[in-house]
Amino acid sequence: MLKRNLFILMVLMYSVVWGKEYSINMKSGWQLIGLPADTENMRLFNRSDVRLVWSYNSEYNDWEGFSPETSVLSAIDSQNINRLNRVKRWQGLWVFSYNNWTLTVSESNEPSLSSQLLDSVTVSRGWNLLSIPFNAVISPKVLSEFKIWKYDRDSQWQTNRDYTFFDFPEVDELNSKRGFWLYSPEERTVDLAKRGGELLLTGSDDQITSSFTTLDSVHNHISKTLVINNREQNYWNWSESIDIFQTDTTVTDSYTIVSNGITNGNSGFEKRYNGVEIPDTIKEYNEYIFYKQDNSVRAGMISRFASNDVFTPKEFKLEYSENGQLKTSSLKNFAISGGRLISFSTINDTKISPSFAERCREKKSAITIHDLNLNPIGYRAKRDIFIDGEVNSSRLIDNSLYVITKFEPCVELQYPRVLLQQSDSCFNPEDTADYRARCYDVKSDENGTLYRYNYEYPDLKESYLTPKYSDSTGVWQELIKDPKQFYASSNLAQNSDLYTVSQFNIESGKLLTSLTVMGEMDLVKFTESSIYFTSSQSPHRVSFEETTGRTDIHKFYFKYQPKYVASTELNSSLIDRFSLDESSVDSGVIRVASRSELSTGDKGRGRIDILKDKGDGTFDSLGTLQDIVDYRYFLEGVKFYDDIAVASSESANKPLYLIDLSDLEAPRKSGGSITLNGKNSYIHYSTDDKRLFLVGQEVDEKGIDGGVTLRAIDVEVIDTPVELASRTIGDYHNFSPVYYSGKTFGYKDSRVVLPIQNDGNSYSPSTVASSVYSYRLESDESGNSALIRESAYSSDSFINSYDSNSRVLFMNYLSSNYILYLNNGKLFTKRIAE
Amino acid sequence: MRIDKQYILALMIGAAALLSGCNDNSTNLQDDTGGTEVSPNNSSTSDNQSPPPANSSSSTSDSSSDNPSSSDEPTSNSSDSSEEDTIEPTPVCEGEECIELTDGTKVNRAVPHPIPTSTNDEFPPQPPVI
Numbered sequence: 028m029l030k031r032n033l034f035i036l037m038v039l040m041y042s043v044v045w046g047k048e049y050s051i052n053m054k055s056g057w058q059l060i061g062l063p064a065d066t067e068n069m070r071l072f073n074r075s076d077v078r079l080v081w082s083y084n085s086e087y088n089d090w091e092g093f094s095p096e097t098s099v100l101s102a103i104d105s106q107n108i109n110r111l112n113r114v115k116r117w118q119g120l121w122v123f124s125y126n127n128w129t130l131t132v133s134e135s136n137e138p139s140l141s142s143q144l145l146d147s148v149t150v151s152r153g154w155n156l157l158s159i160p161f162n163a164v165i166s167p168k169v170l171s172e173f174k175i176w177k178y179d180r181d182s183q184w185q186t187n188r189d190y191t192f193f194d195f196p197e198v199d200e201l202n203s204k205r206g207f208w209l210y211s212p213e214e215r216t217v218d219l220a221k222r223g224g225e226l227l228l229t230g231s232d233d234q235i236t237s238s239f240t241t242l243d244s245v246h247n248h249i250s251k252t253l254v255i256n257n258r259e260q261n262y263w264n265w266s267e268s269i270d271i272f273q274t275d276t277t278v279t280d281s282y283t284i285v286s287n288g289i290t291n292g293n294s295g296f297e298k299r300y301n302g303v304e305i306p307d308t309i310k311e312y313n314e315y316i317f318y319k320q321d322n323s324v325r326a327g328m329i330s331r332f333a334s335n336d337v338f339t340p341k342e343f344k345l346e347y348s349e350n351g352q353l354k355t356s357s358l359k360n361f362a363i364s365g366g367r368l369i370s371f372s373t374i375n376d377t378k379i380s381p382s383f384a385e386r387c388r389e390k391k392s393a394i395t396i397h398d399l400n401l402n403p404i405g406y407r408a409k410r411d412i413f414i415d416g417e418v419n420s421s422r423l424i425d426n427s428l429y430v431i432t433k434f435e436p437c438v439e440l441q442y443p444r445v446l447l448q449q450s451d452s453c454f455n456p457e458d459t460a461d462y463r464a465r466c467y468d469v470k471s472d473e474n475g476t477l478y479r480y481n482y483e484y485p486d487l488k489e490s491y492l493t494p495k496y497s498d499s500t501g502v503w504q505e506l507i508k509d510p511k512q513f514y515a516s517s518n519l520a521q522n523s524d525l526y527t528v529s530q531f532n533i534e535s536g537k538l539l540t541s542l543t544v545m546g547e548m549d550l551v552k553f554t555e556s557s558i559y560f561t562s563s564q565s566p567h568r569v570s571f572e573e574t575t576g577r578t579d580i581h582k583f584y585f586k587y588q589p590k591y592v593a594s595t596e597l598n599s600s601l602i603d604r605f606s607l608d609e610s611s612v613d614s615g616v617i618r619v620a621s622r623s624e625l626s627t628g629d630k631g632r633g634r635i636d637i638l639k640d641k642g643d644g645t646f647d648s649l650g651t652l653q654d655i656v657d658y659r660y661f662l663e664g665v666k667f668y669d670d671i672a673v674a675s676s677e678s679a680n681k682p683l684y685l686i687d688l689s690d691l692e693a694p695r696k697s698g699g700s701i702t703l704n705g706k707n708s709y710i711h712y713s714t715d716d717k718r719l720f721l722v723g724q725e726v727d728e729k730g731i732d733g734g735v736t737l738r739a740i741d742v743e744v745i746d747t748p749v750e751l752a753s754r755t756i757g758d759y760h761n762f763s764p765v766y767y768s769g770k771t772f773g774y775k776d777s778r779v780v781l782p783i784q785n786d787g788n789s790y791s792p793s794t795v796a797s798s799v800y801s802y803r804l805e806s807d808e809s810g811n812s813a814l815i816r817e818s819a820y821s822s823d824s825f826i827n828s829y830d831s832n833s834r835v836l837f838m839n840y841l842s843s844n845y846i847l848y849l850n851n852g853k854l855f856t857k858r859i860a861e
Numbered sequence: 862m863r864i865d866k867q868y869i870l871a872l873m874i875g876a877a878a879l880l881s882g883c884n885d886n887s888t889n890l891q892d893d894t895g896g897t898e899v900s901p902n903n904s905s906t907s908d909n910q911s912p913p914p915a916n917s918s919s920s921t922s923d924s925s926s927d928n929p930s931s932s933d934e935p936t937s938n939s940s941d942s943s944e945e946d947t948i949e950p951t952p953v954c955e956g957e958e959c960i961e962l963t964d965g966t967k968v969n970r971a972v973p974h975p976i977p978t979s980t981n982d983e984f985p986p987q988p989p990v991i
Binding site for chain 1: 960962963964966968970972973975982983984985986988989991
């Protein structure tokens with residue numbers, strides 16, 4: 028309790044005295060702006076720079092004016108116009124300036140932990156003069172139900188309506204530095220932050236599609252997002268913002284966060300679905316074992332592995348060349364289905380003196396489809412597919428290959444020079460803080476001419492925006508073919524990563540469909556028939572820059588004809604890539620683990636939401652479990668397994684919580700928990716017998732490491748988990764690759780298989796040799812269980828290192844059981860006693 | 862070219878507003894310069910040069926650092942704007958309706974408006990001229 032209270036106290040103290048200054052470069056003449064902070068200090072519009080300021084009271088359809096000049100102020104009064112005495116950050120302001128100057132506004136005493144959100148603006152019926160009240164850039168397309176006018180670049184008016192006779196340009200963006208007019212047919216509250224996380228869509232119910240109608244509009248949107256995201260720092264000029272008050276930042280507490288099997292990114296095998304083939308580095312197919320060895324797939328007969336023959340497996344070499352020049356490639360994994368071997372490689376396509384486009388396309392993916400011959404193993408034909416970008420994940424279903432690739436568009440910006448007027452005060456250097464604040468970005472050319480770069484409107488010098496692919500025809504083509512299958516959010520200040528799910532026919536090797544989602548995604552989750560994208564780019568705003576978490580979730584179908592399905596948002600942040608899981612009972616239901624998260628660093632106790640896709644573009648909340656961990660701690664991780672979840676707090680020595688998800692409408696924290704007594708690193712759940720296996724390092728009372736611990740826990744009755752057996756393997760010289768890769772852990776038919784290594788430095792009598800060990804979970808007549816050691820590989824020479832491709836595989840041949848262990852491209856086989 | 866279109870439309874919208882009784886109390890019916898004011902430094906935008914290295918960010922693919930001196934290459938944007946400038950001269954504000962800026966330029970004292978005098982559901986309101 029003390030820990031958490033100290034932490035909160037520190038944050039509160041900090042927030043009380045916290046404050047920032049923001050600068051806006053004002054231009055001479057009229058300008059329509061917004062301020063980043065509320066202020067009552069009208070003196071910031073000073074007499075030497077400003078003649079007049081207007082704001083509009085939309086509730087009463089009245090103007091409010093201010094001037095630092097007495098005569099102008101009198102003229103305002105004489106016309107019975109209300110004076111403008113304060114400015115809110117959501118207000119748009121017309122400002123008339125005599126010259127270019129820098130407006131500095133303070134955001135002081137901002138209650139950063141306040142529950143009051145700045146997300147929403149209430150607009151009146153009629154015209155409203157607004158500005159975005161927080162640090163964000165939003166596409167005006169997401170406010171298409173309103174008429175919008177904006178006065179901006181080169182003193183031009185922009186609008187979001189098409190006036191046939193006018194050539195007013197389209198509104199480019201809405202941000203907190205600029206004001207804009209908005210016409211609303213009725214009074215309503217608009218959640219601008221929420222709108223910023225929405226996809227640009229059109230239609231309703233199950234007919235919702237992307238709002239993009241032409242490929243030009245797609246390219247323009249990508250290009251605009253690239254420019255806005257890359258101009259960010261200089262455009263805002265708020266990197267110079269300073270703390271007005273600064274507290275001594277002393278660390279009052281530091282949490283000990285170590286891996287406990289939930290909080291680390293250690294996963295086991297991916298969830299399997301009937302009829303869905305997922306690539307890996309080892310596969311059993313027909314009479315053969317296929318496995319990855321460097322840049323090749325090797326295939327050998329099961330019978331020969333079973334008999335430990337010394338033989339050379341068939342090699343499927345995966346090399347790619349252009350004009351006789353071999354490209355640098357790396358095989359990731361492969362899949363086998365329907366008599367075809369499909370491999371996935373990355374290519375680093377570096378060229379000598381590359382063009383801009385070639386530099387942007389250096390990362391490519393190569394997918395090779397081999398039509399297999401069996402007996403003897405070989406292939407009769409093969410087809411290559413190349414795609415710009417890297418493969419994220421893939422699925423093989425029937426005759427279709429679905430592959431998600433991630434491509435990063437490229438842009439090169441040029442910033443025009445803006446010469447300073449002779450009257451500019453920056454021509455007269457002063458050794459003052461004010462001069463430095465005003466003129467820090469002024470540069471001088473060889474003739475002594477002073478200039479600034481125009482960071483507001485950079486020119487696009489070069490760009491390469493969309494990925495290409497080459498299928499079995501060998502011709503490079505655009506991967507984004509249909510603008511209605513391009514989806515992007517209205518948040519323009521984020522990375523423009525393009526995630527494309529492409530469907531290829533594996534018989535012909537040709538592209539059938541593609542769907543692209545653009546944005547800075549936290550999670551891309553491929554399930555049996557759906558893909559989920561989550562983003563945290565539009566959080567709740569509690570001050571101009573401070574936020575609390577919010578997560579946007581978007582669901583798409585990918586099978587047969589890809590389409591948009593639904594979106595929802597959570598007022599919290601997902602924890603990691605394991606935080607979203609589709610229910611194995613109902614594929615329309617997802618379970619999501621999240622926690623509140625302030626940008627100041629404080630986190631919440633966590634929650635699990637059960638959400639059902641309603642079929643009309645939205646999700647329904649079926650059930651929620653809140654405050655998962657003890658009130659003194661915050662939730663650090665959750666992993667979902669079938670109808671249970673295991674959760675942990677940030678503390679290494681606190682128990683793991685078991686959560687019952689069997690009732691979708693009433694998820695509940697069970698009465699049972701699992702106490703940890705060492706450094707747990709991996710948790711494996713067995714669906715068949717509802718057992719949890721924990722692998723970790725033993726730690727004694729003095730904190731000194733011991734051997735590798737293996738525990739088996741029965742969670743069939745989730746409220747009363749029962750530890751069936753445990754054992755310690757070796758001593759502090761030993762550890763297991765399972766700590767780092769759960770894919771080296773195997774469990775089947777009450778048999779546990781795991782590799783153990785020793786550090787090779789020294790040995791004690793209790794140190795065990797590096798090997799793959801097998802244990803059988805057995806019960807005696809009185810019901811007591813134990814993990815009985817069965818066998819180990821005799822040689823430790825092959826196991827003294829491991830790589831990310833290492834795998835354990837169980838194999839049955841002629842009624843005998845075998846363990847296969849793939850390590851560093853070599854495959855080792857061991858028959859297990861019956 | 863843009864002025865011509867706007868002028869025609871100003872007349873059309875003004876007529877429509879008069880017919881519908883939606884006219885406002887604005888005084889600058891003859892002012893067709895709204896929305897065409899050009900900031901004094903606009904002419905320098907064709908002088909392009911890559912920015913300092915600090916401007917590059919993660920997804921620019923090393924672009925700015927690879928091309929430190931490409932100031933001679935005009936971009937399509939800048940050539941468009943300079944062409945427009947030659948066709949459409951910078952409007953000059955004269956008379957009492959203008960305010961002189963520090964650099965001597967004169968700017969209309971009325972707040973800019975897309976179609977002067979047309980305040981209705983299509984076009985935003987204008988404050989009084991002070």
